[in-house]
Amino acid sequence: MSKSSAAGTQNKSVISRLGGQKFIVLLVVIGLIIFFGAASPDFRKYSTAMSILDYSYYIALMAIGVTFPLITGGVDLSIGTGLICYSLTGGFLIVQKGWPVGAGMLVALLLGIIMGLFNGVLVAVMNLPPFLATLCTCMITRGLGSIFANRLGISWPTSGTEGSWFRNIFKITVNGTKIPLGFLWVLLLVALMAFVLNHTKIGRYTIAIGSNKEATILSGINVKFYHIMAYVISGFFAGLAAIAYSAVFSTVQPGTGAGFELEAIGGAIIGGVSASGGVGSVEGSLIGVFVICLLKTGLPYIGLQANWQQIITGLVLIGAVLIDIMKKKKEKD
Amino acid sequence: MKKKILATLLCASLAATLLAGCGGSGNDASSASSDAATTDESKPAEDNTADDADAATEAEEDTTAVATTGGDYKFEIIVKSYQSSYWQAAVTGVNQKAEELGVTVNCTGPNAESDIADQVNMLNNAINNAPTGIGLAACDQEACLDSLQTAMDKGIPVVCFDSGIPSAPEGSVLATIATDNYAAGATAAENLYPALKDKIAAASAPVRIGEVNQEATSESITSRGLGFIDKIIELAKADSKSVAVIGNEYYVNNCSDKGDEASADIIIEVAVPAQTTVELCATEASAILNKADTIGMFGSNQVAAEGILTANENLDVLGTDPETSILAAGFDAGSVIKGAITSGKMFGAVTQSPLAMGQTTVEVLTKIANGESVSDVPTQGYWYDSTNMEDASIAPNLYD
Numbered sequence: 001m002s003k004s005s006a007a008g009t010q011n012k013s014v015i016s017r018l019g020g021q022k023f024i025v026l027l028v029v030i031g032l033i034i035f036f037g038a039a040s041p042d043f044r045k046y047s048t049a050m051s052i053l054d055y056s057y058y059i060a061l062m063a064i065g066v067t068f069p070l071i072t073g074g075v076d077l078s079i080g081t082g083l084i085c086y087s088l089t090g091g092f093l094i095v096q097k098g099w100p101v102g103a104g105m106l107v108a109l110l111l112g113i114i115m116g117l118f119n120g121v122l123v124a125v126m127n128l129p130p131f132l133a134t135l136c137t138c139m140i141t142r143g144l145g146s147i148f149a150n151r152l153g154i155s156w157p158t159s160g161t162e163g164s165w166f167r168n169i170f171k172i173t174v175n176g177t178k179i180p181l182g183f184l185w186v187l188l189l190v191a192l193m194a195f196v197l198n199h200t201k202i203g204r205y206t207i208a209i210g211s212n213k214e215a216t217i218l219s220g221i222n223v224k225f226y227h228i229m230a231y232v233i234s235g236f237f238a239g240l241a242a243i244a245y246s247a248v249f250s251t252v253q254p255g256t257g258a259g260f261e262l263e264a265i266g267g268a269i270i271g272g273v274s275a276s277g278g279v280g281s282v283e284g285s286l287i288g289v290f291v292i293c294l295l296k297t298g299l300p301y302i303g304l305q306a307n308w309q310q311i312i313t314g315l316v317l318i319g320a321v322l323i324d325i326m327k328k329k330k331e332k333d
Numbered sequence: 334m335k336k337k338i339l340a341t342l343l344c345a346s347l348a349a350t351l352l353a354g355c356g357g358s359g360n361d362a363s364s365a366s367s368d369a370a371t372t373d374e375s376k377p378a379e380d381n382t383a384d385d386a387d388a389a390t391e392a393e394e395d396t397t398a399v400a401t402t403g404g405d406y407k408f409e410i411i412v413k414s415y416q417s418s419y420w421q422a423a424v425t426g427v428n429q430k431a432e433e434l435g436v437t438v439n440c441t442g443p444n445a446e447s448d449i450a451d452q453v454n455m456l457n458n459a460i461n462n463a464p465t466g467i468g469l470a471a472c473d474q475e476a477c478l479d480s481l482q483t484a485m486d487k488g489i490p491v492v493c494f495d496s497g498i499p500s501a502p503e504g505s506v507l508a509t510i511a512t513d514n515y516a517a518g519a520t521a522a523e524n525l526y527p528a529l530k531d532k533i534a535a536a537s538a539p540v541r542i543g544e545v546n547q548e549a550t551s552e553s554i555t556s557r558g559l560g561f562i563d564k565i566i567e568l569a570k571a572d573s574k575s576v577a578v579i580g581n582e583y584y585v586n587n588c589s590d591k592g593d594e595a596s597a598d599i600i601i602e603v604a605v606p607a608q609t610t611v612e613l614c615a616t617e618a619s620a621i622l623n624k625a626d627t628i629g630m631f632g633s634n635q636v637a638a639e640g641i642l643t644a645n646e647n648l649d650v651l652g653t654d655p656e657t658s659i660l661a662a663g664f665d666a667g668s669v670i671k672g673a674i675t676s677g678k679m680f681g682a683v684t685q686s687p688l689a690m691g692q693t694t695v696e697v698l699t700k701i702a703n704g705e706s707v708s709d710v711p712t713q714g715y716w717y718d719s720t721n722m723e724d725a726s727i728a729p730n731l732y733d
Binding site for chain 2: 054055
């Protein structure tokens, strides 16, 4: 599954045999855990790990999905505001219109797929630059979310009330101990999508489009269809992320969500997805997301003010992109 | 080529579905609010339509009948956002009063309370519409100053509600209708401190009280935050305990006495997230709730209070017994906070009266348009906990 080293060089280094950038990033994750654990005794608690996992699900799910458009050489900026839009709409139907929770969740997923399809058509058929197309749908979903939800903040059924079973999808309590069930689902989905990326037509052609679109077209593949599918996958996972977000947080607020996509995209890029397409892995994206989540949760524990957290996350991202560029340069030489 | 046309059509139909969807819910919204307004209006309007036999046109007749009393006044109302049900309650109040007085109101507001630039734009647009008056709940104390000057130059009166603008150009803001936020923050401290008093007295090491504020820019949030801090300092000093304030620079530098962390008996730690969202408030709250010496917590609005409750989902440290748990005080209402107080997760909270605030804003604007003189209208913050939530003086202020 070592997709990160595209060229089949004969004498691989130890690191690239172990998974290349993924392996380095995994070491960074472990390093961060050790660092924060050493710096703050409060960080070492089980509840902190639970919080980090809880707050990571929606970013991880978005990152799994957005890996596909990124590998095609595109991007999906609409997943963050999309997530809030789908969550607001589903929640509105459940809370205000009395729909069953399952139906509300289904609506969130469907909206994600529709928005993904819309993005895909804009990019693959109408040839809009992905950055622009999804920036537009980012604005559209931001507005639509507020309108669908009547401009109200929406609280999906809170724990202990009727219909709150969906919160147990991500966390169950057994004998007073909380089990982060959501992490299991994330891992399973990562395994599934890693398989899709590496062993199915959808995945292989996604990589082909990102590596050399012209050659892919010339080889007679229906590029438009597979290009659209990359965005549909991204939209679908944004829908899943919407459910995870609604299950973890109490109130979904209209107008928020801008910036979530950057955490997911940042995670994917830290995890080895090339900013110029053609290279990347789903499992790498997941590991990258944990760098972002650990920084986000860990930095307040060592007393750093919020604005510094953003600066440090930005710097880490620059580092990851630089590694990508240097790797490319090395391959050329 | 055919494929391209097909794709265009597909896109267009997708867009149309989306638009149709939003049009639909938009209609729902307006009909729902006008329904509410009609029900509310039916009482005062009854006298006017006593001799009107036609029931079908009754509602419409009512509106026109009342409209004559308010003249052709047109007010622009700008709220901070629609993020919390608090603002929804305020807008309901605005619409109710407008219907009652027969004036026209147009309510707008940015998507999030941190969208300061968007709100300034909305204010400028409102000024360009040359309304009879503007009601403004400012997201930022400084950002609106130029626009307020313009409004004054054009002779458009401005009334501030929810948050005042202390440095507004003289004469531009004719009245401020707002909760005395400093006093409301102090109210939270007055009710939280006595519950923690024994624990503080018995403590052998310093204890910590956390405070989560969603930002450090608006008058309402900063006043509440500082009101809480200053009151704790005052009450602690009366018990001859020393206090240190640490964390966000704005609050540390503007409180009555920031003290010395090394020698303090009580440490107040103030956290402000980078954005006004629940998940960032939750991350900040987790870090404080996880500290072994934390005994109390204050979230200075609905978002911050819900952030504390979200953090507690994993930590399970909140409760109402100071010996075994951390006591958290919130601000505002909403179903999540009300539920947490009922179930004993949250100790109590301070609520304002957004409905009355919205109503008063329209009333004051109408008075100004009628040429009457007006003055500031302070509204109160009320402490509520599981014991008095049903009281007649409290219950109407606890919006969902």
